[in-house]
Amino acid sequence: MSGEDxxxxxxxxxxxxxxxRLIRSDNVGPRTFRMLLQRxxxxxxxxxxxPDLARRGGATGPPRLCSRDDAERELKAAKSxxxxxxxxxxxxxxxxxxxxxxxxxxxAVRGAIAALDRPMIAIVGARxxxxxxxxxxxxxxxxxxxxxxxxxSGLARGIDAAAHRASIATGTLAxxxxxxxxxxxxxxxxxxxAILAQGALVSEMPxxxxxxxxxxxxxxxxxxxxxxxxxxxxxxxxxxxxxxARFALEQGREVFAAPGSPLDPRSEGSNGLIKEGAxxxxxxxxxxxxxxxxxxxxxxxxxxxxxxxxxxxGDPGGDERxxxxxxxxPTPVSIDDLVRLSGCSPAMVRMVLLxxxxxxxxxxxxGALVSLR
Amino acid sequence: MSGEDxxxxxxxxxxxxxxxRLIRSDNVGPRTFRMLLQRxxxxxxxxxxxPDLARRGGATGPPRLCSRDDAERELKAAKSxxxxxxxxxxxxxxxxxxxxxxxxxxxAVRGAIAALDRPMIAIVGARxxxxxxxxxxxxxxxxxxxxxxxxxSGLARGIDAAAHRASIATGTLAxxxxxxxxxxxxxxxxxxxAILAQGALVSEMPxxxxxxxxxxxxxxxxxxxxxxxxxxxxxxxxxxxxxxARFALEQGREVFAAPGSPLDPRSEGSNGLIKEGAxxxxxxxxxxxxxxxxxxxxxxxxxxxxxxxxxxxGDPGGDERxxxxxxxxPTPVSIDDLVRLSGCSPAMVRMVLLxxxxxxxxxxxxGALVSLR
Numbered sequence: 019m020s021g022e023d024x025x026x027x028x029x030x031x032x033x034x035x036x037x038x039r040l041i042r043s044d045n046v047g048p049r050t051f052r053m054l055l056q057r058x059x060x061x062x063x064x065x066x067x068x069p070d071l072a073r074r075g076g077a078t079g080p081p082r083l084c085s086r087d088d089a090e091r092e093l094k095a096a097k098s099x100x101x102x103x104x105x106x107x108x109x110x111x112x113x114x115x116x117x118x119x120x121x122x123x124x125x126a127v128r129g130a131i132a133a134l135d136r137p138m139i140a141i142v143g144a145r146x147x148x149x150x151x152x153x154x155x156x157x158x159x160x161x162x163x164x165x166x167x168x169x170x171s172g173l174a175r176g177i178d179a180a181a182h183r184a185s186i187a188t189g190t191l192a193x194x195x196x197x198x199x200x201x202x203x204x205x206x207x208x209x210x211x212a213i214l215a216q217g218a219l220v221s222e223m224p225x226x227x228x229x230x231x232x233x234x235x236x237x238x239x240x241x242x243x244x245x246x247x248x249x250x251x252x253x254x255x256x257x258x259x260x261x262x263a264r265f266a267l268e269q270g271r272e273v274f275a276a277p278g279s280p281l282d283p284r285s286e287g288s289n290g291l292i293k294e295g296a297x298x299x300x301x302x303x304x305x306x307x308x309x310x311x312x313x314x315x316x317x318x319x320x321x322x323x324x325x326x327x328x329x330x331x332g333d334p335g336g337d338e339r340x341x342x343x344x345x346x347x348p349t350p351v352s353i354d355d356l357v358r359l360s361g362c363s364p365a366m367v368r369m370v371l372l373x374x375x376x377x378x379x380x381x382x383x384x385g386a387l388v389s390l391r
Numbered sequence: 392m393s394g395e396d397x398x399x400x401x402x403x404x405x406x407x408x409x410x411x412r413l414i415r416s417d418n419v420g421p422r423t424f425r426m427l428l429q430r431x432x433x434x435x436x437x438x439x440x441x442p443d444l445a446r447r448g449g450a451t452g453p454p455r456l457c458s459r460d461d462a463e464r465e466l467k468a469a470k471s472x473x474x475x476x477x478x479x480x481x482x483x484x485x486x487x488x489x490x491x492x493x494x495x496x497x498x499a500v501r502g503a504i505a506a507l508d509r510p511m512i513a514i515v516g517a518r519x520x521x522x523x524x525x526x527x528x529x530x531x532x533x534x535x536x537x538x539x540x541x542x543x544s545g546l547a548r549g550i551d552a553a554a555h556r557a558s559i560a561t562g563t564l565a566x567x568x569x570x571x572x573x574x575x576x577x578x579x580x581x582x583x584x585a586i587l588a589q590g591a592l593v594s595e596m597p598x599x600x601x602x603x604x605x606x607x608x609x610x611x612x613x614x615x616x617x618x619x620x621x622x623x624x625x626x627x628x629x630x631x632x633x634x635x636a637r638f639a640l641e642q643g644r645e646v647f648a649a650p651g652s653p654l655d656p657r658s659e660g661s662n663g664l665i666k667e668g669a670x671x672x673x674x675x676x677x678x679x680x681x682x683x684x685x686x687x688x689x690x691x692x693x694x695x696x697x698x699x700x701x702x703x704x705g706d707p708g709g710d711e712r713x714x715x716x717x718x719x720x721p722t723p724v725s726i727d728d729l730v731r732l733s734g735c736s737p738a739m740v741r742m743v744l745l746x747x748x749x750x751x752x753x754x755x756x757x758g759a760l761v762s763l764r
Contacts, residue, residue, distance in 0.1 A: 150654050153654060154653050276653055276654070279523050280527050280672070281523050281530075286673070289671060293673075300653035300659070300663075313690075357611065
């Protein structure tokens with residue numbers, strides 16, 4: 019199976035530096051980054067606009083922007099560790115990951131970059147997996163690897179590690195929750211190194227970032243986002259693997275789950291997924307049969323134009339800002355409702371939300387819901 | 392849950408004797424019985440017509456009809472063992488079983504006949520079941536029993552026995568592949584006796600009938616036919632439980648399967664059922680949620696009129712008989728094709744097939760396919 023057709027932009031060194039500064043600045047997440055780039059045409063113009071936007075959004079002081087020095091230091095440190103920073107829309111940036119609406123503007127990659135160009139399938143599951151579960155994950159990873167798929171997982175103990183180990187030779191991708199210098203769990207350092215020959219480690223977090231508990235669910239959206247399908251092997255109720263499955267559904271990825279005994283709590287989550295409509299998987303062929311036709315389809319590329327002119331539309335006036343802000347509170351509301359209830363245009367509502375976000379006052383939830391912090 | 396609304400006929404002693412003679416005669420199965428009854432209005436008239444029909448179908452000698460003496464002996468022996476013979480369409484005849492097109496004209500029942508009037512769920516599975524599989528079958532049978540369902544199964548070792556045992560107190564039905572004096576396997580004699588207090592043993596076979604291998608698949612259609620839903624727990628590929636599941640689908644019953652490890656061959660069949668669309672079950676509530684609304688629906692009763700006048704339509708002429716017979720060979724063909732290719736009316740084709748069947752020359756397959764023996 020060859021890599022899918024790709025097009026791409028190429029960031030200049032200066033642009034990459036600006037992108038890094040913008041995404042490393044306070045209150046700028048992947049969605050905000052994308053909106054700012056659309057609005058201001060370039061990261062540099064966006065950086066210049068952020069202080070004013072934050073002030074209009076009600077920030078008490080000037081927002082912390084990542085300095086040019088800090089960004090240069092990160093780029094240099096990355097280079098010295100063999101980590102490259104791929105910009106969203108660049109040719110090497112994983113094609114499917116481009117399609118999710120909170121794709122990292124810059125993806126830090128270490129290893130065999132060519133692996134990013136191949137179709138991927140995620141295998142995730144319980145850390146306290148059973149011997150049978152690990153054996154099944156290995157078999158599946160080996161067989162999917164033999165069918166030319168790259169295996170994506172989270173480097174965790176149990177199922178993740180089993181899936182990585184069985185696909186070291188054919189190519190596997192581990193998505194880190196922290197920076198490249200903070201592989202977790204520490205005992206998987208050797209496994210991480212072994213992955214590099216045919217696969218890669220990827221992260222959206224800066225070097226030096228030690229993963230906190232909440233970084234793992236956030237990371238999980240990248241595991242599903244990279245893949246065309248995910249397979250959940252042994253997942254308990256309310257487990258991280260189910261979070262990955264939910265992301266996969268939101269992202270339009272195929273979701274498979276391995277069945278297990280109804281008496282085994284480690285299979286409650288995976289059996290539950292099947293009840294809710296996930297496909298039952300007992301062998302690699304189950305996945306391949308579903309995935310092959312999808313790979314034949316042209317994907318919808320969301321390529322960023324790096325220096326696109328700002329779209330028309332002015333800034334919100336004080337009245338519009340007040341109307342939108344009044345509708346917000348600690349309870350999440352949908353952006354659609356804000357548009358309907360405020361009487362403002364969708365573009366204007368988005369702009370007010372952007373200001374609030376840059377002021378550190380807005381929280382974004384799944385399903386286009388927002389609330390005040 | 393109360394019994395579903397039922398209506399019914401009442402056979403006289405003479406009619407019951409005639410029905411028994413007809414169904415115990417050579418080449419008369421449940422479908423042929425029904426056709427003969429429809430055609431001749433009563434079992435007695437059908438018995439009188441069979442020799443001529445068989446001769447026209449090409450029988451070399453007169454067909455063996457069950458004698459009045461033999462039938463009286465069977466009825467007497469049944470009575471002495473506490474076995475009653477329920478006629479299809481009689482009030483006590485299990486309501487859902489009436490609806491299948493090869494329902495036994497007479498069902499031999501021993502035990503608490505009131506159990507037949509309650510909604511039933513079948514639980515079937517592997518004889519060489521795992522401890523976990525047996526435990527799950529027990530839990531499911533117990534919980535469904537507590538929810539007022541009667542548990543139907545086949546008295547086999549493994550899953551069947553586990554399901555029966557766990558529902559002895561709430562009511563369970565064992566469908567035998569042989570006569571009531573041939574409980575199989577022999578070591579389940581005590582279990583069979585224990586079932587009788589709140590449940591029953593049922594069979595369509597005559598007393599004295601020792602079950603052969605091919606009687607078990609045939610019996611399985613009654614397990615699914617009695618139930619509103621079946622649950623398959625641990626079934627290997629090409630197992631009897633999958634045959635029961637296939638019958639269940641043909642009969643429009645809900646099919647559930649318990650998931651199991653992809654590495655366990657005992658779960659290959661049940662996992663396969665889920666892949667093909669069966670609902671995954673991990674607890675009784677899964678079954679109850681699907682079944683409760685179905686029980687609220689009026690069922691389509693196929694009550695036999697015991698002495699209905701014969702429908703209009705003459706006997707096939709020699710030409711029609713030849714045209715249909717010429718189209719038949721050892722390869723199964725559909726009855727629809729016979730109608731189309733012979734140019735005869737569907738009623739006429741059915742009549743020719745009936746003659747051939749009574750002459751012992753016809754074999755009926757699933758899906759309305761027939762071939763010459």
